[in-house]
Amino acid sequence: MKQYSAQIAMTVLGPLLTASTGVEQYGLQRAFHRNSRNEPVIPASHIKGKLRVALEELATTEIVQTEESASSETLEKSKYGIANQITKWFGRRSDDNPQEQGYEPAPGMLYFSDFSCQVVASEQAHAGKSQGKAEGSKKDDTLRRRARIAIHAKARTAAENQLREVEDYFKSGAQIHCTGSVTFYAENLESALRTTAMLQSGFTWLATLGAEKGIGFGRLQQARIDMPIEKPPKVSSLKDDALHESTGLHLRIRPREPIMVGGVKSQRTNFVVSEKILSGGLIKGALTAGLNRGHGVLPLHREFSGEHAHEFPNFRNLVTHFENIRITHAVPALKNHPRPVTFPISAIKCGAHYADTALCTDAFPLFNNEAPQYFIDWKSGTDELETIFGYAKPKEIFVTRTEIDDKSRRAQERNLYTYSYCCPEDRHERPIEWICNVDFSEVPATARRQVKIEFFKAVELYLDRLGKRNSPVEIDVGDDRFPPAQAGGDLIRDGLAIITLQADAVMLAPESVEPGKNMLPLYEAFWAELSRGEDKTGPQSLELVDFYAHQTFKGGYVYHRYLGM
CATH class of the missing domain: 3.30.70 (Alpha-Beta Plaits)
Structure with a gap:
């Protein structure tokens, strides 16, 4: 399979609104979707969803047109073939009868990018933020707004509690140039051209884009998909003698x-x-x-x-x-x-100081009449300990x-x-x-x-x-392995080994964990079995002295989601 990429260019007439990200202004119900760099974009998921619906409608129309001339067997094969192809491109829906089709992931083969939105920066085309109140005054960062209402079905007047204010980023009639790309895999150029031709048909079928369904919002004036370009075959940078004998x-x-x-x-x-x-x-x-x-x-x-x-x-x-x-x-x-490196949960904070209580056997005094903090709440300050251990x-x-x-x-x-x-x-x-x-x-x-x-x-x-x-x-x-932020000390010191897990580990059987039960015997049995080696017949080399741990249950999500048990 070869990887192909095709550029997509669209012209959309304003006003346009795609609402996915949160609103940062008080009293504003919807704002234009922005990426992590705060740039207005049409999200890839919106384009993908609109194209899927368009192609499903086109497929139904094509089947209806050929229904009179085709036999029932041919028609059934046609329906299955088109539906199967759309599922292959866009992925299986979450509610597509998982009991029969399985619970395994079935992602689509089309990967769209977000579509950037650009217009000529003019008063007639682009709204954005309102102008400053006066020269030298504090800039007004309030977003430009547009009011929307819902009409009561019987009274034909504005419905109660249905007044909304949405961001008016692009003014009415503005020509918004949206550019993005689609990446997919195909056997050859001919197969890739068939894919882009079907996507072009989907864009031709579309009339509007965006969140608002009102008249005049997000009118798709034109869309063009360029010739798919094969991604050049990658050549690995590795030389045969570059790797050491490490594991x-x-x-x-x-x-x-x-x-x-x-x-x-x-x-x-x-x-x-x-x-x-x-x-x-x-x-x-x-x-x-x-x-x-x-x-x-x-x-x-x-x-x-x-x-x-x-x-x-x-x-x-x-x-x-x-x-x-x-x-x-x-x-x-x-x-x-x-x-x-994961820092131990035996770490405590005493005022502005940190300590590790893993080897403390005696009670330690209060520091400035304050009890030590376990599981430190970083919302109250800077993440000093996480920074020391390298976390971003x-x-x-x-x-x-x-x-x-x-x-x-x-x-x-x-x-x-x-x-x-x-x-x-x-x-x-x-x-x-x-x-x-x-x-x-x-x-x-x-x-x-x-x-x-x-x-x-x-x-x-x-x-x-x-x-x-x-x-x-x-x-x-x-x-080789990447250097850690904090190097470990001697494995054994004074006959003791301190082990800090770097990730969650399955140690205990769920049925053995009972509310209020002392966990020490369970952990003792685990480390005793682990230290006997793979064959479980050797002598016990580790004896648990103390532990700091917390437990959580994971798993069963698919079972509970689909079977409702």
């Missing part, structure tokens, strides 16, 4: 746009918070999908195994030993800074999304969600990268070097998207 590599991940990772929606809210740390399983899954996509393997989530190695000519060793590769969690750090805090943006009902063209009931995204910079606009290590120690020594080489090349060539929204990323691969 590790490291990855430095830099998203090119805000990224949404993990996060499970609670039934009690419609707010989903992105994880700040990228799990190793997420990275392995994205690499699996990238390799499958690049070699034309469907479904994209199919796991690697030795029996499929022949389908990946240049990555046979990697596919065979993929399950023996361990990837640590990718932790956010400022660019060109060391990899962060990505800036967050909030995006509201909904699914549109095919008939009413309005938001579906109970399908309005707000997502928290992590930006590739912090609140001071300093760039952030996510750093993880890759461990090959479980790979047989005879194949380890070749597996490292193939892993290095696979990441460079095929790992270009991550997260729930398949956000584009850039990744640098380096030899």
Whole structure:
């Protein structure tokens, strides 16, 4: 499969409103969607959704026109073929009968970018912010507004409590030039041209864009898709003698746009918070999908195994030993800074001082008549401890999304969600990268070097998207493990070993955890079993003295979501 990209140019007549991000002005119900750089854009999800609806309508129209001349068997095949092609391009809907089609992810093959909006900066075309009150006075940052009302169906007058004020970023009649791109995979140029031709038909069918359905809002004047251009084949920068004989590599991940990772929606809210740390399983899954996509393997989530190695000519060793590769969690750090280290939860704050109570056996006095703070609340000040241990805090943006009902063209009931995204910079606009290590120690020594080489090349060539929204990323691969922000001390000192977990670990069976039960015997049994070695028959080499821990339950999300149990 080859990767193609096509530029898309649209001309939309104002007024135009796409409302996804939050409103920052009091009394304003809707504001124009902005990206993390505060630039007005039409979100990719809006273009993708509008095109899907347009192509589904066109497919229905085509079937109706040929219904009289086609046999029932031919018509059924036509319906299935068109619907299957649209699902392949845009992905399966969340409510498409998962009991029959499975619960596995089925993302689409079309990747749209956000569409930038530009007009000639003139009073007639662009509204933006209102002018300052007077020269030398404080600038008025209030957004320009437009009032909207709903008409009562019977009285034909303004309905009660239905007055809304929305941002009037583009004035009526303004020609708004919107540019973006679509990236997809196809077997050859002919197949790519068929895809862009169908997308062009979808744009031709569309009449309006944006959130408002009123007359005159977001009129699509014209849309043009350029010739798809094949992405030049990547050539790995790795030389055969570049890697050392070590058992590790490291990855430095830099998203090119805000990224949404993990996060499970609670039934009690419609707010989903992105994880700040990228799990190793997420990275392995994205690499699996990238390799499958690049070699034309469907479904994209199919796991690697030795029996499929022949389908990946240049990555046979990697596919065979993929399950023996361990990837640590990718932790956010400022660019060109060391990899962060998780600080122990036994750390406390006493006034302006910090201490670790892991080895304290006696009661310690109050500091300035204040009790020490565990699980320090950083909202009260600067994250001193996290900074010392190398952690960076990505800036967050909030995006509201909904699914549109095919008939009413309005938001579906109970399908309005707000997502928290992590930006590739912090609140001071300093760039952030996510750093993880890759461990090959479980790979047989005879194949380890070749597996490292193939892993290095696979990441460079095929790992270009991550997260729930398949956000584009850039990744640098380096030899050996990345230096940590804080180096560990001696493993054993005075007969004691202090172990700080760097990520959540499955230690206890859920049925063994009872409310109010003393956890010490459970943890003692875990460490005793762990220290006996892989065969579990050796002598116990570790005895738990004390612990600082908290527990959480995870899993069962798919079961509870789809079966409602």
